[in-house]
Amino acid sequence: MRWSNIVACAAVLAALATSTYATEDLGDAEAGKTVFAKCTGCHQVGEGAENKIGPHLNGVFGRKAAGLDGFNYSKSLVRAGNSGLEWHADTLSAYIENPRAFASGTRMSFGGLKDPEDRANVIAYLRAFSDNPRDIPEADPTAKGTDHSVDPAILAIQGDPEYGAYLSSECTTCHQIKGGDQGIPSIVYWPDEDFVVAMHAYKDKQRPHPVMQMIAGRLSNDEIAALAAYFNNPE
Numbered sequence: 001m002r003w004s005n006i007v008a009c010a011a012v013l014a015a016l017a018t019s020t021y022a023t024e025d026l027g028d029a030e031a032g033k034t035v036f037a038k039c040t041g042c043h044q045v046g047e048g049a050e051n052k053i054g055p056h057l058n059g060v061f062g063r064k065a066a067g068l069d070g071f072n073y074s075k076s077l078v079r080a081g082n083s084g085l086e087w088h089a090d091t092l093s094a095y096i097e098n099p100r101a102f103a104s105g106t107r108m109s110f111g112g113l114k115d116p117e118d119r120a121n122v123i124a125y126l127r128a129f130s131d132n133p134r135d136i137p138e139a140d141p142t143a144k145g146t147d148h149s150v151d152p153a154i155l156a157i158q159g160d161p162e163y164g165a166y167l168s169s170e171c172t173t174c175h176q177i178k179g180g181d182q183g184i185p186s187i188v189y190w191p192d193e194d195f196v197v198a199m200h201a202y203k204d205k206q207r208p209h210p211v212m213q214m215i216a217g218r219l220s221n222d223e224i225a226a227l228a229a230y231f232n233n234p235e
Contacts, residue, residue, distance in 0.1 A: 027117060032125030035118045039110070045129050053190050054108065060087050061130035072189055072233065076105030092126070093119045109186040150200045155193055157225040164230025167223055170215065177234055188231050195228035 036045070042054035049056040055071040065081035066073035073081075080103055085091060095102045096119055098112040113119045168177075175187045187195070201207040202216035203224075216224070 027120030027122075027124040029121070029124040029128055032121035032123065035113070035122040036125050038113075039122070042108075042110075045126060049129075051191070052194060057126055058129045060092070060126055061089075063087050074103075074105055074107045076103045089123050089127070092123050096122070107186060107189060150197050154200070154221050154225075155196060157196075157221055159192065159222070159225030159227070159229030161226070161229040161232075163223075164226035164228070165234070167219075167227055168230055168234075171227065171231075188234055190228070190231060192225070192228040192232050195231060196224055199224045199227070 039054075042052060043057050044050055044052055045057040049058050051068070051071045055068045055073075063086065065085040065087065066077040067081055087095075093116075096110075096113050098114075099106050099108040099110055101112075113122065171187065175185070177188065190198075198207070199216045199219065202209065202212040203219070205213055207213070219227070
């Protein structure tokens with residue numbers, strides 16, 4: 001589908017969403033919490049949620065696409081937002097069913113939720129963190145996206161992005177610099193800390209991929225920080 005058609009469809013959905021999708025049509029929020037576990041590698045929601053690889057999802061209902069200040073969105077979602085796309089139940093469902101079919105060029109490297117019930121449930125779960133009700137105080141904090149502790153002194157190293165660009169060629173033989181995901185996870189636009197933590201998890205053999213363990217094992221702390229700084233915003 002051409003981009004112009006996608007935007008047109010999205011705009012229609014956005015216009016219809018608030019009038020046709022009543023709260024009672026949403027799914028089971030408790031079941032949605034379980035489904036949302038698939039999303040927590042990139043997104044946080046709930047008390048203390050922060051932008052990570054993906055934007056936090058507090059207050060996502062009614063938000064313009066790419067409308068959260070401080071997050072570096074893909075150009076495709078910025079264009080969609082400028083064309084009037086807002087996130088409501090219908091548009092969220094269409095997006096998470098197949099993100100790349102909905103917005104060609106999105107950096108969201110997720111294959112999508114094909115089951116309509118799963119989509120309805122996870123949307124019902126997210127609904128609890130938007131207006132009415134908003135940010136439920138008793139909600140469980142969302143787990144951090146990181147999975148490995150790293151010495152704060154290592155996390156404090158300021159990487160040199162130019163040096164990172166020099167070192168990046170080995171990475172980009174597998175990972176796409178534009179952020180696409182064709183079976184190999186995207187590593188661009190990650191927060192520096194997440195990138196450093198992930199690389200040290202491989203370096204310390206806390207993550208199992210043997211090739212990544214070998215590559216990370218050859219890198220110094222300064223080199224990992226430089227790569228993190230470069231891949232944070234390679235444009």
